[in-house]
Amino acid sequence: MRALNSLVLAVGLILPYLAIVASALPSVPHIVLPDNSWEPFQVRLAYAGSTGMHVSWNTYYPLEEPTVLYGFFPNALHFSASSTTSVTYPTSLTFNNHVKITGLEPDTVYYYRLVGSQEGEILSFRTGRVAGDKTPYSIAVVVDLGLIGPQGLSTSVGNGAANPLKPGETTTIESLLDNGDWDFLWHPGDIAYADYWLREEIQGFLPNTTIKEGYRVYESLLNQFYDEMSVITSIKPWMVGPGNHESNCDNGAAVDPAHNITYNVTICMPGQTNFTGFKHHFRMPSEESGGLGNFWYSFDHGMVHYVQFNTETDLGRGLVGPDEVNGTDGEYSGPFGEWRDEQIEWLEKDLMSVDRRKTPWVVAAGHRPWYVSAPICVPCQRAFEPLFTKYSVDLVLSGHNHLYERVAPMANNISDPKELNNPSFPWYITNGAAGHYDGLGAFTLPMKGYSREGFNTSYGWSRLVFHNCSHLAHEFVASGNGSVLDRATLFKGRECAGG
Structure with missing residues (x-):
């Protein structure tokens, strides 16, 4: 009833x-x-x-x-x-x-x-590869991918935006389709950018409407994005995680300089706050992994154990101030766990239970980075890095900053002297350059000493290639022409049983 x-x-x-x-x-x-x-x-x-x-x-x-x-x-x-x-x-x-x-x-x-x-x-x-399957394979990773087309990333921009597509330029969605020899798509946050509706109107890119009627524009942009993604997601699994732009209808805190108005979450209609759309639209394997909804979970696929963690809420031990309780960015969202440290305790239990004989590789992804030549997420570092170091996570992926940067394996702000030749520390890569209306971002110069390669002039996505238990390649693929702008291979000194 x-x-x-x-x-x-x-x-x-x-x-x-x-x-x-x-x-x-x-x-x-x-x-x-x-x-x-x-x-x-x-x-x-x-x-x-x-x-x-x-x-x-x-x-x-x-x-x-x-x-x-x-x-x-x-x-x-x-x-x-x-x-x-x-x-x-x-x-x-x-x-x-x-x-x-x-x-x-x-x-x-x-x-x-x-x-x-x-x-x-x-x-x-x-279906997925059973844990222990040593067959080589690849996956695709995008972060910060928004609506592409006349009402999103296109060949024109509004007043104050930048980095439009070049006429005829291949988009990230098209590039993923053109280079589709990968098992699944991983999308750790910032999905659709429907919350940019007001910013796009203020910049004259979309026709003006009222705040009261804005929910239709927000939902329209969201639906358009899901429509265009379905050519991929109807045939390939789409594994997602939370980003700040899923939180509410105005996460970007749109500013109207002409009228000296700064908007915030109070303009959002019912159903457009607290990750509501994100919670309703997706179903991730949290039940199978003891996680929580679409916010944190894990799964095995062949020789890899994948972990999706949540940098937006429920940071538990990483929190030190009251401003961080309701979301990393003042999102006024969550927490979603039943107790303060639920995510952190789940993460430790999950990493502790990994059978490295079956899944020698452990790859984790969360939206916000803490090793990048741009603004970092300090609460995220406090919450997650000790566990990633303790349990020898191989690779940590993130986005949030709209650029690509590969850094050295790191722990406690110290780079591993072995670099990618059998390091002891986790390897960190940020790639938030998939593309959305607001374009690409800027590095904070000078680049950090741990930086090894960076690009912020091309939209692109990541391809991970698992060759065997000891060699993992990461490639930054330029969406515009499919070229590989950066390639690096991580070696781990492990004996590969069974091949």
């Missing part, structure tokens, strides 16, 4: 918004209700262990029982999996549907179709 009441409430909240969608503002022209309002879109996948897969999609109206048909052949979808109901939140223009399929064979291609989709729309996915 509680679920039914929630569904009735959700429908009551969203129907008034759907009723006015057809007459939406000029800045949100793309929202047109389809003939079939239960038609799936924004399809996305995420691992649920090596024998499971989360399949998620959106619809304009709720489904009583979201269902996925699947099988080993496109013309033989003999199996099905369902969930109880669709979920939504106030001001959302859509409903989210999530189905977890379990009991699959690892490293196996399955074909699937969403009930409600047009006949013949059959997609496929490959």
Whole structure:
């Protein structure tokens, strides 16, 4: 009964918004209700262990029982999996549907179709590699990737923005598709940049609207981004983590200099604060790893143990001041754990339990960096670095700063004298250059002494190549032409059993 009441409430909240969608503002022209309002879109996948897969999609109206048909052949979808109901939140223009399929064979291609989709729309996915599989493979990593197109990163910018695309330039999304020989996409925060809607209006890039009606622009930008990502996320798992731009509708604290106004989270409508959209849109393998929602979790894939940690809230031991309690950046979000140190205690337990014989590599990702020639996250360093050093994490990835920088293996602000030749310290790489409306960022000069390579003139993404248990290559791929602007290989002195 509680679920039914929630569904009735959700429908009551969203129907008034759907009723006015057809007459939406000029800045949100793309929202047109389809003939079939239960038609799936924004399809996305995420691992649920090596024998499971989360399949998620959106619809304009709720489904009583979201269902996925699947099988080993496109013309033989003999199996099905369902969930109880669709979920939504106030001001959302859509409903989210999530189905977890379990009991699959690892490293196996399955074909699937969403009930409600047009006949013949059959997609496929490959399940995860079981822990201990020594087969070489690669993954793609993006951070700070926003909407690309006329209302986002494009060949023009507003007053005060910079780094537009060159005419005909290949975007990061296109580059990922063109270079798609990777197993999954990892996106540790800053997804869509819908919270830039007000900044884009102030800069004259989008038509002006009112604060009260701004929720439609925010949700429109969010939906446009999810739409354009679906060409990737419907066939490759999309593993995400929280960034500051998922927190609320105005995380950027938009400033209107003409009217001497600085906006903040108080302008946000219900449903557009406290990571609400992020919590509703994704399903990550937290249940399988003892984590918490989409905020922190881990999973094994072949010879690697992956850890997604949360730099935005729940920093526990890293917190020293009251201003840090409600989010790293004054986001007024969280905490989400039941106790102060829940994330930190989970992280230590997770790292402690890694079987390095099966998964010799441990790679962690969180949104904000602390080794970079730009502003750093000191609370993050206090919270996480001691554990990464103690448990010999091999590589730590981050973004937040809209640039690329590879640094030496580090611990306690000291670089490892062995550099990448069997270091004892974790290797840190920041790559927040995937691309969004606000362009690329600047280094704080002079560059830090631990810096080894940096770029802030090209949009790009990271490719990790796991050759075996001892060699891991990182490549910074320029989105514009697919060239590798930086390549480095980490060597660890381990014997690779079984090959």
